[in-house]
Amino acid sequence: MSSKLFPILFKNLANLEKIAQRSITSRMNYNKDVENAINSQINKELTAFYKYMAMSAYFDRVEVAFPGAAAFFKKQSTQEWKHAQKLIDFQNNCGGKVILADIKTPKCEWNGLLDAFTDAVEMEKVQKSSLLGLHNEASKAQASDTTTFVDETYLVEQLMEIQQLVRMVNQIKRMGPGLGEQMFDRHLLKEVKKAEK
Numbered sequence: 001m002s003s004k005l006f007p008i009l010f011k012n013l014a015n016l017e018k019i020a021q022r023s024i025t026s027r028m029n030y031n032k033d034v035e036n037a038i039n040s041q042i043n044k045e046l047t048a049f050y051k052y053m054a055m056s057a058y059f060d061r062v063e064v065a066f067p068g069a070a071a072f073f074k075k076q077s078t079q080e081w082k083h084a085q086k087l088i089d090f091q092n093n094c095g096g097k098v099i100l101a102d103i104k105t106p107k108c109e110w111n112g113l114l115d116a117f118t119d120a121v122e123m124e125k126v127q128k129s130s131l132l133g134l135h136n137e138a139s140k141a142q143a144s145d146t147t148t149f150v151d152e153t154y155l156v157e158q159l160m161e162i163q164q165l166v167r168m169v170n171q172i173k174r175m176g177p178g179l180g181e182q183m184f185d186r187h188l189l190k191e192v193k194k195a196e197k
């Protein structure tokens with residue numbers, strides 16, 4: 001080995017040792033209840049990802065044929081997956097351990113758009129109370145990094161999400177079944193495509 005490589009190697013080893021030490025220190029300071037609450041929230045986000053995926057697959061069936069709802073729920077599913085991923089990154093950055101729990105098989109059929117969008121509202125409300133639970137655990141542990149993270153990355157978006165879905169439920173009710181649903185779906189498909197551009 002060239003003698004020029006020794007200082008570089010030595011410096012890299014010293015850096016690695018510093019990183020390992022930092023990780024051990026942050027792990028020692030990391031609250032176990034907060035760590036568990038984050039793992040539980042990861043499971044909730046992945047459950048939502050799975051449910052929205054089931055909804056998208058259902059509305060994309062040839063005999064169901066609601067392409068707007070299929071596209072909308074697919075987008076929602078991707079968002080939930082991203083929410084889970086952000087929590088995984090946060091957990092690791094805090095020196096916590098990610099433990100993935102089982103995800104239940106979701107419902108796979110719905111009785112029209114109103115049924116599915118009403119389910120989506122209920123699911124988002126569960127998400128909201130779970131996020132508030134995580135926020136409370138973090139507050140009790142005085143983990144200000146976690147409370148800020150939950151507030152800024154999740155809670156505001158969660159409230160807007162619920163509002164949007166409740167609006168959609170009301171629109172579907174007003175438009176009625178059959179042709180009304182068809183018109184709602186066509187409009188929804190345009191909106192999803194517009195947002196993708």
Ligand SMILES: [Fe+2]
Nearest residue numbers: 045080083127
């Ligand atoms: Fe989410």
